[in-house]
Amino acid sequence: MNEEEYYVPEGTYWPIIGSIGVSTLFVGFANQMHGVEWGASVMALGFAITVFMMFGWFGQVVNESTSGIYNKQVDRSFRWGMSWFIFSEVMFFAAFFGALFYARELSVPWLGGADNNIFTPDLWNSFSASWHQMAFMAPGSVTDTALQSGTVLSFPAVPASGIETATPAMVVNPWGLPALNTALLLASGVTLTYAHHALRAGNRNQIVGWLVATIALGAAFLGFQIMEYGHAYQDGLKLTSGIYGSTFYMLTGFHGFHVTVGVIMLTVILYRVQKGHFNADNHFGFEGVAWYWHFVDVVWLGLFIFVYWL
Amino acid sequence: MKKLAKVVASVIALTSTAVFSEYGLNMTKGVTSISRDIYDLHMMVFWVCVVIAVIVFGAMFYSVFAHRKSKGAVAAQFHESTKAEILWTLIPVVILIGMAIPATTTLIDLEDTSKAEMSIKVTGHQWKWQYDYPEEGISFMSNLAKSSKNSLRKDIKDKPENYLLEVDKHLVIPVDTSVRFLITSNDVIHNWWVPAFGVKQDANPGFINDAWAKADVIGTYRGQCAELCGKDHGFMPIVVDVVSKADYAIWVAKEQAAAAAAVASATKTWTTSELMTKGKDVYETNCAGCHKKDGSGMPPIFPAMIGSPIANGQASEHVNLVLHGKGGMPAFKMLGDADLASVITYERNGFGNTGSVVQPSDIKSAR
Amino acid sequence: MTTATASHDDHHHGPEKGLMRWVKTTNHKDIGTLYLWFAFSMLLIGGALAMGIRMELLQPGLQLMDPHFFNQLTTMHGLIMVFGAIMPAFVGLGNWLIPMMVGAPDMALPRMNNWSFWILPFAGGILLSTFFMEGGAPAFGWTFYAPLSTTFAPDSTDFFIFAVHLLGFSSIMGAINIIATVLNMRAPDMKLMDMPLFVWTWLITSFLLIGAMPVLAGAVTMMLTDRNFGTSFFDAAGGGDPVMFQHIFWFFGHPEVYIMILPAFGVVSHIIPTFARKPLFGYSSMVYATASIAFLSYIVWAHHMFLTGMPVAGELYFMYATMLIAVPTGVKVFNWISTMWRGSMTFETPMLWAISFVFLFTIGGFSGLMLGIAPADIQYHDTYFVVAHFHYVLVTGALWSIIAATFYWLPKWTGRMYNEGLAKVHFWWAVISVNVLFFPQHFLGLAGMPRRIPDYSLQFADFNMISSIGGFAFGASFILFTYIIVDCIRNGKPTTSRPWEGAKGLEWTLAPKADYHSFNKPPSRKLIEAESQHS
């Protein structure tokens, strides 16, 4: 198509299908959480519709791209779109990192009486704070000491099952699996860059090789992550183990989810490479996924430093 | 028609400064040094804004009247002036610094609770306040007064004085004494606000905030919960009596005697009808907010007492649930043994239920 | 240059027929129209809820509803107005105007544009459906503080959470699209500093959206797991903190209020020069001021939290930072007034709305500044003083600019002129009643009336009655507004392509009713210069 022309697509059904898909997914999920029988199946249906939409929509874009109706301007629009999408993801993770810093630097010390909260520990049986503990306050264990008020607070939200008192400062040793995983992900960033170079050089076999390596490294990462979850669970670190467990699992969990998505996207790219969709100077699909993968990489570095190491 | 007349009257009132205070147009000056500092700050910033407004809007309206096309105004074409822009960036900065200085000193002063001579612990509950005097060993709940509760749906002229601003038991503090309030909550976030003291502080569950007040005028001061805390957020007022130091000592002695009597009464065995009568009272003050006066509750959030499996089942479970709470059901440990025994008995035998009778001694052993 | 479509070349010249046109459309004008009608219906629904609030507050006592339902009304009113009415209305305006203003044929990512819109009715539907669920709609305020919204809220809350996820997703996609359009579809000869202010303010707003909305998504996700999966982000018993929720919420929430006002500044910066027949004063300082406000908006969030027990140093910092926002906002106000100064003014309806915007928004800004003084906020916080503040900036600010924009660009959208006489009647009706509605709320707040209460003590009776009566009058003004708009679309007199004598901007070079695809050929440098705001 002529470089000088604007590209304007015609009408499309995919978005409305997507809206129906994600709403069905969410409505099903909400019902499932509330123990409604049909919740899970509606959720699955919504998921299926969403996946169908993605196949259809992306498929259409791929077709249009390979049939050459896009121009440089469209390519740039995609680039702007993808980069700001990734930025929005960064901000999503920022919310959870913010929660981590806040809890670690402020709320947990405050519960232990830091700053202007000198009286607070009296609500909690003279609780003393430490970050790596897996559970916090036991119900009914609270006695007022300094206040001697004869009254006791108890918090309905405390799980009635009681409390594990282990202080697993090192449940997760950063220099075991996490360090290995760091190495894997960093290596995958390198292999992906090699794939990109190969793509620029137009060497299909090399691209495939490097891509397969990247996917394998990503998959290995996921495998080790699951193993590590298993260890942590056995040692008593659970999603329900207080704020440490909450931030640990939510951060690593969302990251793991993003790695999974990344691996799927890389696999699609591998397929498209084999189909010959890309050439040396027109391969935004590849680059978009590569950006995404690097972003997931960087998030992991943050996780490694702030969740595991420090 | 009467209403209309009233509206007209208040519109007229708006135009005459003399009645401003009567209609409560402005912030209260209050009875503590802090509240007066706040009032002064408020008025200072207000007048600065008024002056700016007069200048800015004056210029605007002058322009609107003078530079209109119908008067033959021809548009000038200037559209920049670095000098003017710098000027109207710098002048506001200077004004703001002028405001920030007194604001800073007031803020630092009101956050400094180290001068306290006594402490009172204030705990928010859905939807009432609990006050503890740790040194004196006094503890009580303060609920919206019956007079207000019963007239919620009544016509305006049938409403009691201090409608919604009266409680069944006032907080009492001595005059000219610096009191530190340790504020926390048992469930959701509440906010303890007494305008006349210049004290408004969130009550966060699990944390203790503090604030202080040194009231220098004897009197009764009223406030309200100032953080949305659920259904009856609008119905948990605060009333504080500031009394002379001598009266305060008398009050403390009386409260301590009453507390001792309550402990004594918990050891005796009560008759069912005694329990039921007292229970109804306790129920209506403490439980009816959620479970409704007639025990119908507000399912699914607040279960009905009528036919409740717990109220008709094992007494020990019922006692446990009320003592320790569960989910949205608050713990009621702070009530006395007799109160708890009677309210539980009332729930188990009122509303057509057929549960057993619970004695204060049962509660004591269950604690 | 010409326009090409994927395959059928005949489609892009005009819209498809029938209902499916609206479902499938990738056209910025169609999507803009959808957004605007959606926002308008939400405004009516949110307004109807507000009428319920004012009805209950007409007199002391519980007349109409139980307190739990009142809380649902308040909460849903806030949510619907913010997420359903104001934000979509601005996205609609952006869709309609930005491609025309930057000399582009359409938005950069038209299919995604369709999705941004078509998520909204679903999200809105889920949100509204909570009214009919057990336990009722959200009743914890539009700020949904934990733990009232976590441990103490009904199951319907999870639907609310997902609705917020969807709304956020829609806003993020919308913002991405606007950034890509402005940066990539702009006419090649248009420099950034040639862009009209509405485009500038929207570009900057997009960055606020992309930075803030994902944080909101994070907040509701934590709520979701706290509610259903046993995490303890907002629960002190597990080492979390309910106040942490407020930090995360307001990190979103404060930029959010500027998301609702920056495009309004843009609109007003178009209307005032037009009717003053004079170029906008201080174009570049307007751009810098907008950027500074956006930057500052990210670092002042805790001024909503002065009473949560923050350490003093934190309070002082947030107080100073908040006060600073008055400076760039002041620059804007002064620039608007200097634009009017020695102009040649006429007062058609859009100008009336714009001038009253400057006046009333500034009043709202002053009360905002007062709230920003931390010690004084002790007495203001969570009273009707705050309610008065934010309605002055939101209703007579954001909503005002949307109405102004509607009258100003309606001729371009429809090719027809509205009834000027009726429109003036509507303006005076609205501007008087809105002040009767909200001004007395300042007094109520200062005298000590807390917000979010269904009933109040007797000393607040008079002002509440005045406020309610003003509210009903203001609500009724929307009936006239609807009539004027519908009448214009149906029976309006055809206009010229530049119906306002002093109007400048590329959109006025298009046909009286702008073509389906705005610019098939980028405008020339000469045209851009002639139509730019700083010449």
Ligand code: HEA
């Ligand atoms: C469009 C939305 C909007 C806008 C623009 C603003 C603008 C401002 N707001 Fe407001 N605000 C809200 C929407 C908005 N706000 C909402 C919705 C809430 C309540 C949320 C809730 O709790 O539900 C709120 C609450 C709120 C609070 C919390 C109150 C409380 O709960 O206790 C505070 C406190 O600092 C505040 C401050 C400000 C300030 C300083 C500005 C400034 O930007 C104003 C700046 C403007 C001016 C000052 C006027 C023009 C300037 C001049 C003419 C120059 C010269 C002036 C001087 C030197 C004084 N706002």
Ligand code: HEA
């Ligand atoms: C964003 C914009 C926005 C807008 C435009 C409005 C518009 C209005 N708002 Fe509100 N308001 C908020 C945002 C907004 N508000 C927020 C964020 C809150 C805080 C919520 C919280 O505390 O959590 C709030 C809270 C709030 C309160 C405080 C409630 C409380 O604390 O308990 C009140 C009380 O008077 C109020 C009133 C009004 C009124 C009378 C209008 C009027 O301007 C409305 C005008 C009327 C209409 C537009 C309706 C016209 C239509 C008809 C008459 C026909 C309708 C019929 C059918 C559709 C069948 N609003």
Ligand code: CUA
């Ligand atoms: Cu307690 Cu509001």
Ligand SMILES: [Cu+2]
């Ligand atoms: Cu703010």
